[in-house]
Amino acid sequence: MQREVGSLPLAPALRARLAAAGFQTAQELLETGPCGLSKEIGISKEEALEALQVVRQECHGDAARTAGGSGATRKFTALELLEEEQAQGFIITFCSALDNILGGGVQLTKITEVCGAPGVGKTQLCMQLAVDVQIPECFGGVAGEAVFIDTEGSFMVDRVVDIAAACVQHCQLIAEAQQEEDHLKALETFSLESILSHIYYFRCRDYIELLAQVYLLPEFLSEHSRVRLVVIDGIAFPFRHDFEDLSLRTRLLNGLAQQLIMVANDHKAAVVLTNQMTTRIGQSQSTLVPALGESWGHAATVRVIFHWDNSQRLATLYKSPSQKEATIPYHITPHGFRDVQPPAVTQKAEGTEMNPRKRPRREEEEKQQQFQS
Amino acid sequence: MDQHTRNSFPCGFRYQGWLVWLHFSTPGIQHSLSHVSQNNNSLSEAAAQQVLQVSPAPVAVDMVVLRAGLCPGLTEEMIQLLRANGIRTVVDFVSSDLEDVAQKCSLSYKALVAVRRVLLAQFSAFPANGADLYEELKSSTAILPTGNPSLDQLLDSGLYTGEVTELMGAPGSGKTQVCLGIAASVSLSLKQHVLFLDSTGGFIASRLYQMLQAQTEDEEEQLEALQRIQVARVFDVYEMLSALQELRDRLSQQVMSSTGPLKIVVIDSVSAVIYPLLGGRQSEGLAIMMQLSRELKTLAREFSLAVVVTNQVTRDSSTGPLKPALGRSWSFVPSTRVLLESKEASWDKGTTRRVAALAKSPRQPTGLQVELDIGNGDMPEPSPVTPTQGL
Numbered sequence: 001m002q003r004e005v006g007s008l009p010l011a012p013a014l015r016a017r018l019a020a021a022g023f024q025t026a027q028e029l030l031e032t033g034p035c036g037l038s039k040e041i042g043i044s045k046e047e048a049l050e051a052l053q054v055v056r057q058e059c060h061g062d063a064a065r066t067a068g069g070s071g072a073t074r075k076f077t078a079l080e081l082l083e084e085e086q087a088q089g090f091i092i093t094f095c096s097a098l099d100n101i102l103g104g105g106v107q108l109t110k111i112t113e114v115c116g117a118p119g120v121g122k123t124q125l126c127m128q129l130a131v132d133v134q135i136p137e138c139f140g141g142v143a144g145e146a147v148f149i150d151t152e153g154s155f156m157v158d159r160v161v162d163i164a165a166a167c168v169q170h171c172q173l174i175a176e177a178q179q180e181e182d183h184l185k186a187l188e189t190f191s192l193e194s195i196l197s198h199i200y201y202f203r204c205r206d207y208i209e210l211l212a213q214v215y216l217l218p219e220f221l222s223e224h225s226r227v228r229l230v231v232i233d234g235i236a237f238p239f240r241h242d243f244e245d246l247s248l249r250t251r252l253l254n255g256l257a258q259q260l261i262m263v264a265n266d267h268k269a270a271v272v273l274t275n276q277m278t279t280r281i282g283q284s285q286s287t288l289v290p291a292l293g294e295s296w297g298h299a300a301t302v303r304v305i306f307h308w309d310n311s312q313r314l315a316t317l318y319k320s321p322s323q324k325e326a327t328i329p330y331h332i333t334p335h336g337f338r339d340v341q342p343p344a345v346t347q348k349a350e351g352t353e354m355n356p357r358k359r360p361r362r363e364e365e366e367k368q369q370q371f372q373s
Numbered sequence: 374m375d376q377h378t379r380n381s382f383p384c385g386f387r388y389q390g391w392l393v394w395l396h397f398s399t400p401g402i403q404h405s406l407s408h409v410s411q412n413n414n415s416l417s418e419a420a421a422q423q424v425l426q427v428s429p430a431p432v433a434v435d436m437v438v439l440r441a442g443l444c445p446g447l448t449e450e451m452i453q454l455l456r457a458n459g460i461r462t463v464v465d466f467v468s469s470d471l472e473d474v475a476q477k478c479s480l481s482y483k484a485l486v487a488v489r490r491v492l493l494a495q496f497s498a499f500p501a502n503g504a505d506l507y508e509e510l511k512s513s514t515a516i517l518p519t520g521n522p523s524l525d526q527l528l529d530s531g532l533y534t535g536e537v538t539e540l541m542g543a544p545g546s547g548k549t550q551v552c553l554g555i556a557a558s559v560s561l562s563l564k565q566h567v568l569f570l571d572s573t574g575g576f577i578a579s580r581l582y583q584m585l586q587a588q589t590e591d592e593e594e595q596l597e598a599l600q601r602i603q604v605a606r607v608f609d610v611y612e613m614l615s616a617l618q619e620l621r622d623r624l625s626q627q628v629m630s631s632t633g634p635l636k637i638v639v640i641d642s643v644s645a646v647i648y649p650l651l652g653g654r655q656s657e658g659l660a661i662m663m664q665l666s667r668e669l670k671t672l673a674r675e676f677s678l679a680v681v682v683t684n685q686v687t688r689d690s691s692t693g694p695l696k697p698a699l700g701r702s703w704s705f706v707p708s709t710r711v712l713l714e715s716k717e718a719s720w721d722k723g724t725t726r727r728v729a730a731l732a733k734s735p736r737q738p739t740g741l742q743v744e745l746d747i748g749n750g751d752m753p754e755p756s757p758v759t760p761t762q763g764l
Contacts, residue, residue, distance in 0.1 A: 006664045007614040012657040022438030022462045058615065075616075078556075078569075079599035082578035110574050247652040255649035261574045262608045294687045295648060295698065297544030301574045319545035321553075322580035324725060324748070 005029065008058055010051055017041040026055050089142040091133050091229060091270055093125065094167075095339045097328035101317045102302065108142070108228060108270045111260055111299065115275040115290040116306030120313060121332050122274040123154045125306075126231045128337040129272060130199050131164045133229040136186035139171050144228025144269075145198040147220070149213055152234035155201065164195040166335035200224070207238035211252065214259050221267045228269050230260075236276040236291045250295055257299030273300065312340075438462055444491040446484060454478040463492055513677050517565075517637055520558025520588075523743040524551070527729055528709060529736045532679040534636060537669055537706055541684040541697045542713035547727045548683040549575040550747040551713065552641050555681060557584040561598040565636045569604045570616060572645045576604055610646040610661055617668050624676045635678065640669075642683040644698045651699070659702060666706040682707065697732075709734045716744075 003026040005018050021041045023029055029052065032040065038048040076084075090105030099105045106112050106129060114122050130148055135141025148155060171190060175183040200220075204210040210232075221227050235256075243249050264271045278291040290297065290305065297303070303319035316327040329340045438461055441449040458477050460466050467489055475482040516531040525531050532538055532555070540548045553576070556567045569576060581602070585595045607613040624635070647665070650658030673680045685698040697704065697712075704710075710733040716726050725748035731741045 003615075003618055004664070006660065007611070007618065007668070009611045012660070015660075028438075058611075075603055075605045077600050078578050078581055078602035078604060079596060081576070081604055082582055082599060085578050251649055251652050254645070258572075258608050258645065258649060265574060265606055265608070294543065294695075295685055298573065298642070298645065298685045300544075303544065321549050321575045322577040322583075325545075 003027075003059060008055055010054060014041075014043070014047075014051060017043070026059050029055050030059070088268075089137075089140075091129055091142060092135070092140065093128060093337055094132060095330045095337050097339055098304075098315055098330055098337075101315075101323060101326040101328055102304075103320070103323045106229075106270050106272060107302065108268050109264050110301040111257070111264060111271045111273065112302040112304065113273045113275055113290075113300030114304050114306065115277060117277050117288065117308065120306040120308060121330070121337070122306060123152075123233055124159075124332050125337050126233050126272060126274060127155070127160050128163055129229060130231060131160065131167050131195055131336075133270075134190070134195050134198055135167065135171065136190055138180070138182045138186050139174060142228050143226075145200065145224060145226045146229040146231065147200045147202070147217070147227055149202045149204060149210070149230070149232045150234070151204050151210060151232070151237050153203070154233060157196075160196065160199070161192065162334060163336040164192050168192060168195070198226075200227070204238070207243070207252070210235075210238050211256065214256060214263075217259075217263050218266065221263065221269065225267070227267065229272065230263065230269055231272045233274050234276075235273045240276065240291060246293075250293065253292060253296050253299065257296075260299075261301075439466060444488060444495060446488045446491065451478075451480060451484075451488075454480060463496055467492060515636065515677070515679075517555075517559055517563065517679050519551070519555045520562070521551070521554060521745060523745055524711075524729060527711065527731055527737070527741055527743050529734070532637065532681065533709075534677045534679045535673050536708045537673055537680045537682060538709045538711070539682050539684055539697075539707035540711050540713060541686055541732075543686050543695065543715075546713040546715055547745070547747040548713055549573075549641055550580075551745070552639050552681060552683060553577075553581050554584060554747070555637070556602050556639055557581055557588065557598065559637050560601045561585060561588055561594065563636075565601070565634055567602045568620065568635060568638045569602060570613060570638070570640045571604055571606050572608055572613065572640070573642055574606075574608075575641060576606075578604075608646070610650065610665065613640075613643075613646055614665060614668060617665075617672060621668075621672060621676075635676075637679045637681065638672065640680070640682045642685065644683075644685045647699060648685075662699065662703060666703065670706065686712075704733075707733070713745075 005023050005026065006015065008015075008026060010018075018029070018041060023032075029037065034045055034048040034052055037043075037052065038045045043051075088108050090099070090102075090107060092099055092105040093102075102112075114125060116122050126148070130146040133142055133144045133146050135143070137143045168187075168190060171183075171187060175187050202213055204213050214232075217230065221230075239249055239253065260271050260273075263269065275296075276291045277288045279286050280289045288307070290303070297319075300319070301321060302317070305316045305318050307314055307316065312329050313331065314327050314329050317323060317325055331338045331340045439447065439452050439455060441447060441452055443463075455461075455466065455474070455478060458474070460469060460474065471482060471485045471489065474480070475485055513535070515534045517534065518525050518531040519528065528538070540551055542548050552569070556569055559565050560567050578599075582595070582599065585598055589595060605616050607616050620635075620638070643665070647658065647662050650661055652658065669680050669682070672678055684703075686695045687698045688695055697710070710731075712730045712732050714728045714730070716728055725746055727745045727747055729743050729745050731737055731739050733739060
């Protein structure tokens with residue numbers, strides 16, 4: 001019970017007054033009582049009562065923890081965490097190369113950031129993930145719902161319909177090939193309508209709306225407990241234009257990052273953010289770097305950078321706590337986010353020249369081949 | 374003295390032939406003593422005897438409010454009278470003119486003097502002999518190897534308990550990897566318990582397991598090592614403070630059964646929880662940061678723990694040089710600072726090689742650089758240690 005007054009979550013003005021009056025530990029505060037407190041530091045009785053409630057909550061939380069109860073604080077041994085991680089699923093992206101470099105797909109309870117120049121495919125990936133998170137467990141998915149927070153207005157429902165239809169078709173092919181009971185049962189609920197109805201879409205027009213939306217997310221997620229993916233498409237946009245005070249921006253972004261990681265951890269959801277690129281002009285050359293500054297780079301647990309190499313799209317894993325850095329090519333097709341087909345598929349590619357960027361039109365075999373994750 | 378003592382805000386003065394050394398922070402004096410004695414054996418004993426170290430208690434003395442029963446002779450009515458005249462805390466009492474007070478409060482002068490003597494004895498700091506300090510240092514400090522021989526070389530054979538060590542670097546520079554490596558090595562080779570406070574979500578147990586597998590084949594040992602590492606997810610600075618407070622309570626009550634011998638606390642990262650509060654017109658962020666730093670240092674000092682923290686780097690402008698985050702006030706908190714960087718400038722090439730440079734140390738010259746491989750923890754890389762111009 002030796003909690004110092006300075007470490008309690010009280011308002012700074014109140015803390016300063018308590019320090020000036022000579023209170024040091026939470027114990028002293030509790031002993032004084034609300035009347036004594038209000039007299040000593042000159043605040044109203046209601047404020048004193050409120051402050052004491054906060055203190056009592058903190059101290060009882062502490063007491064419960066020291067008595068051995070591990071309910072209040074999130075404390076686990078590494079072994080328990082390992083078991084938890086091994087039982088957790090990933091959200092696949094339908095591009096097996098990308099899934100491989102990410103270690104299986106987009107990880108739940110972590111923040112993944114996708115940066116890229118305009119037009120390289122960030123929103124496409126977000127829409128693909130919003131569909132993929134809903135794949136039933138018997139097909140290898142996490143059977144969750146998705147929250148899509150759009151700040152740029154680039155969410156196209158028609159495109160999501162295409163992607164969802166392709167996904168459903170893919171699952172149907174697998175079910176037909178394997179003919180198992182639970183596959184067929186799962187397919188009954190996995191249809192285009194159900195996919196679209198489980199994507200919760202929010203449109204935020206400026207940074208204040210975005211902050212408010214993230215602040216309200218925990219409540220929303222407690223009501224909709226099946227949500228396993230939160231996508232914020234365009235976290236850079238509201239913070240880049242028309243923002244004068246850069247230190248305020250840093251503060252807000254860091255606070256946002258901490259809130260998001262808390263949400264991801266509490267509700268076992270994956271958070272995916274998309275970021276823009278900006279140019280850093282060096283002494284002799286200029287490079288493209290992710291926007292929003294240096295400190296934002298620490299916010300995401302996993303960072304993937306999409307870029308162009310002539311006309312091939314590449315994805316580089318730039319930052320990850322468990323995977324090595326790697327670069328892979330990917331492709332965007334009418335069916336969504338896909339692998340690049342290797343030119344070895346010659347017997348199917350009748351008539352196409354050895355152009356690795358042209359996909360052979362054999363969709364069924366190619367999809368079956370991809371879904372090896 | 375030399376540059377090694379610069380960490381400890383020394384203010385020393387001569388009093389009747391003794392060198393009285395007041396220090397308020399980490400044991401810089403102890404390290405300078407050990408450094409001196411290493412070089413000059415004959416000189417050390419005499420020098421140590423001559424130094425009286427006075428270190429004030431970590432809790433601020435001046436803020437203790439006067440209360441009945443604080444010491445015998447301090448009654449409730451006395452306190453009311455004193456308070457009516459504006460004397461509320463111990464320092465107010467001790468620094469005021471007692472004759473004046475006796476007149477204004479109509480209290481007996483003798484009683485006041487007696488109370489003052491007792492208060493001074495109770496609240497002032499106790500001087501300790503330098504030689505005793507040195508003996509204590511030799512017996513209580515442990516050096517924990519990090520599992521990476523080049524990093525150990527940089528840190529003068531490892532992490533010292535009783536000190537705060539900081540790792541800083543840009544995103545993707547390997548701070549979390551090094552922290553995981555340290556946790557794995559301490560838990561596996563030294564069989565000590567580790568407390569890992571994760572505030573960024575970067576702790577991946579399967580990666581830790583990978584590192585353990587690379588170090589030993591025995592599954593039993595791996596599982597035991599995993600069980601010795603405790604992870605707490607704290608995403609808010611108040612949660613972090615309460616987790617540290619809980620640790621302090623547990624250690625002071627010496628409840629050894631659940632934790633076992635805890636020797637190291639790893640915090641990844643400390644800037645993620647403080648950054649949202651810094652800046653702006655209120656100085657609340659700075660106050661919380663100093664509170665946290667005091668908590669960490671007293672934990673390290675009182676319970677002989679090694680504390681490892683990670684920090685970010687920022688730039689002043691988009692083209693300025695990289696500098697550690699959290700500003701000058703934080704820069705005095707850790708006694709050792711290591712900067713991690715990627716070898717390659719661009720992010721196109723995938724590599725696991727990093728460069729660690731020493732930015733601040735009480736024992737080694739700054740500017741030392743070593744190469745690290747964060748691929749699988751401890752690949753013994755006998756890389757040359759070249760003193761460059763520093764950062």
